[in-house]
Amino acid sequence: MEEFATGGSTPNQPVLLAATNQHYEIKAEQLWTDNNAIADVLASGTPVTIIIGPRGTATGNPKYTFSNCILNQFDLKWDAKSAVSNSFSAKAASVTVGNF
Numbered sequence: 001m002e003e004f005a006t007g008g009s010t011p012n013q014p015v016l017l018a019a020t021n022q023h024y025e026i027k028a029e030q031l032w033t034d035n036n037a038i039a040d041v042l043a044s045g046t047p048v049t050i051i052i053g054p055r056g057t058a059t060g061n062p063k064y065t066f067s068n069c070i071l072n073q074f075d076l077k078w079d080a081k082s083a084v085s086n087s088f089s090a091k092a093a094s095v096t097v098g099n100f
Helices: 035-042
Strands: 010-014 024-030 048-052 062-078 084-092 094-099
Touching (some): 024 062
């Protein structure tokens, strides 16, 4: 079951879905974690923008921008060799496909 707040510019419609009546789910893993990612998770319910560059950020490479994301899952892991990683999932109100 998914829960969304109602209100916004369209009464009686979920805020996350109000603009397009749809949402996009993203799941990803990072090899490192910085304080910004942890702060975004702690600011529960605050929309963030997530940019994914599957081939890096060199000019011309694909770029996926997920806007107005609500983070709904975050796992922090570290192994015996002290490698730190995290995985997360979020729901976005819109996605833009482009290039760096």
